[in-house]
Amino acid sequence: MDRLEQKILDLIDQNREEIIAAGRDIWTHAEMGFKEFRTAGKFADFLKAKGLEVEEGLAVTGVKGYLKGKGAPGTTVALIGEMDALPIPNHPDANPETGASHCCGHNAQVAGVIGSLFALTDPEIRDALDGNVVFFAVPAEEFVDIEFKKGLMEQGKIGYGGGKCELIRIGAMDDIDIAVGHHTDPAEELVLKNNSSNGFVNKVVEFHGRKAHAAGAPHRGLDALNAATLAMHAIDMQRESFRDCDTVRVHGFISRGGEAMNIIADNVTMEHSVRAKNIPAFTDASEKFDRSIRAGAVATGCGATINTMPGYLPTIPAKDTRVVEEALADVAQTKGYRISYHRADMHTTGSTDFGDVSCIMPLLQFGTGGYRGTLHNPDMLPIDEELAYVATAKIFALVAYKLLKNGADAAHALIESYEQVLSKEEYIRYMDSMKKVETIEPKPLPLLD
Known part of the structure; x- marks a missing residue:
């Protein structure tokens, strides 16, 4: 010293x-x-x-x-x-x-x-x-x-x-x-x-359904909470496809899950992070997350919006x-x-x-x-x-x-x-490329009554 x-x-x-x-x-x-x-x-x-x-x-x-x-x-x-x-x-x-x-x-x-x-x-x-x-x-x-x-x-x-x-x-x-x-x-x-x-991207997902009385006429609704639940199960099914060496982590919570226990939820919001050790790995995991959201929407007839926000490298x-x-x-x-x-x-x-x-x-x-x-x-x-x-x-x-x-x-x-990984200009191009909004239109079946 x-x-x-x-x-x-x-x-x-x-x-x-x-x-x-x-x-x-x-x-x-x-x-x-x-x-x-x-x-x-x-x-x-x-x-x-x-x-x-x-x-x-x-x-x-x-x-x-x-x-x-x-x-x-x-x-x-x-x-x-x-x-x-x-x-x-x-x-x-x-x-x-x-x-x-x-x-x-x-x-x-x-x-x-x-x-x-x-x-x-x-x-x-x-x-x-x-x-x-x-x-x-x-x-x-x-x-x-x-x-x-x-x-x-x-x-x-x-x-x-x-x-x-x-x-x-x-x-x-x-x-x-x-x-x-x-x-x-x-x-x-x-x-x-x-x-x-790890680096990561963030997801804000909104499922759009249709309200109905959960006890009196649940069949008239499109349950956005069911869509979110199914999507989270689908995300879990992706985990075996992640390589151990990529240290992938997918985690989040439901920030809005409905209005009352006796109302079929018409609007549910999920917030998740998708992380991995390198850019290709969390890009791959991000795509698998998105297809899980699509699965939840398609299976229930609900609509969904997937908002991807660039996180950290x-x-x-x-x-x-x-x-x-x-x-x-x-x-x-x-x-x-x-x-x-x-x-x-x-x-x-x-x-x-x-x-x-x-x-x-x-x-x-x-x-x-x-x-x-x-x-x-x-x-x-x-x-x-x-x-x-x-x-x-x-x-x-x-x-x-x-x-x-x-x-x-x-x-x-x-x-x-x-050894520089990205120039400032390349960095901005990459970050902007990760800003995505995907909309899945609802496809409800005709009601039977």
């Missing part, structure tokens, strides 16, 4: 109370995706207090601050924190105004990026960086609240349902060369997160993770933390829109603990704020510094090792 790296750690330690306060504040004021207006405002206030050039309202709520001003020469590294939370209103710390909870740990990400400001804006450290740093609070990583996002798309306010996907689309990532991301992991202390992950591991490993070691050395390593040969079946970022530029990721419970569950609670927020800030700052010191040699090496 060189002198400025030690100074980074010291500056963050000197501001630990403010960093922890930021983490607590965001934790208790959780907001859903594309609705993170309060969080965005708080983040922007920190950037402006440090005199940074700030852009706001990116992809509805995104906030971007430039350490050396927009357009500064050299390699640009983005430190990215996700602002959104999950719809878990029964969490003890749920925001009563939104029903949202940070059971994803995104509050730690934003607190970590804020904390890195205290070190990287120091004049001596800033001048030692041969390049620029972007502090980026981004919206809507959790692909939930799908009907709300669908509504934003129909209004023309967004093109895609994921925050980073939308930021790529509108060009807000165009001036970034390397992205650095963080994940909360309650099972770990410090962790290199260089594993691959699989995460591509980085080929050179030395700077993250060094940063983890530096922080572990000072606090005695345990380091785990999720390397490129490890795969997880969840998804993140960091995957989309990894397909167009180098992505470095790490994780920190400090929570107990299970991600995405109401038992998730911060129990070690030093680890959750302060250690996260230190790693963010150290990674940026290590990439950009000494003529940005490490950044250049990472960029040189990277």
Whole structure:
């Protein structure tokens, strides 16, 4: 660890109370995706207090601050924190105004990026960086609240349902060369997160039937709930056709199932995700999902609308993770933390829109603990704020510094090792190609009376 790296750690330690306060504040004021207006405002206030050039309202709520001003020469590294939370209103710390909870740990990400400001804006450290740093609070990583996002798309306010996907689309990532991301992991202390992950597409399906009295004259109805039930059975029958190596996952729920127990349902809505390890595999699974929906509609005579929304792409591991490993070691050395390593040969079946970022530029990721419970569950609670927020800030700052010191040699090496999967233009073409609406017309038989 060189002198400025030690100074980074010291500056963050000197501001630990403010960093922890930021983490607590965001934790208790959780907001859903594309609705993170309060969080965005708080983040922007920190950037402006440090005199940074700030852009706001990116992809509805995104906030971007430039350490050396927009357009500064050299390699640009983005430190990215996700602002959104999950719809878990029964969490003890749920925001009563939104029903949202940070059971994803995104509050730690934003607190970590804020904390890195205290070190990287120091004049001596800033001048030692041969390049620029972007502090980026981004919206809507959790692909939930799908009907709300669908509504934003129909209004023309967004093109895609994921925050980073939308930021790529509108060009807000165009001036970034390397992205650095963080994940909360309650099972770990410090962790290199260089594993691959599944990609996915989302489905919103509406079955259209005909109402009737469920006891007095059920034969006069077309039961949309039966159509949905049959479709879900058909989806289950597809599972043996999925290859184990593709880690396909198809899961969802019925978000609207009818109006009353004694009324044949005329309108039923299903929301599902179709995931897999690679694009061909989840494209194949998506087609099998659609034909299952058709089967449910045809068998019952109901109509259906299948709305396919592009989700996220699989995460591509980085080929050179030395700077993250060094940063983890530096922080572990000072606090005695345990380091785990999720390397490129490890795969997880969840998804993140960091995957989309990894397909167009180098992505470095790490994780920190400090929570107990299970991600995405109401038992998730911060129990070690030093680890959750302060250690996260230190790693963010150290990674940026290590990439950009000494003529940005490490950044250049990472960029040189990277093999781009899609250009921005190819990415947009692919995402747009996955936007599909299929309508199946109802074909009821004549009533017998």
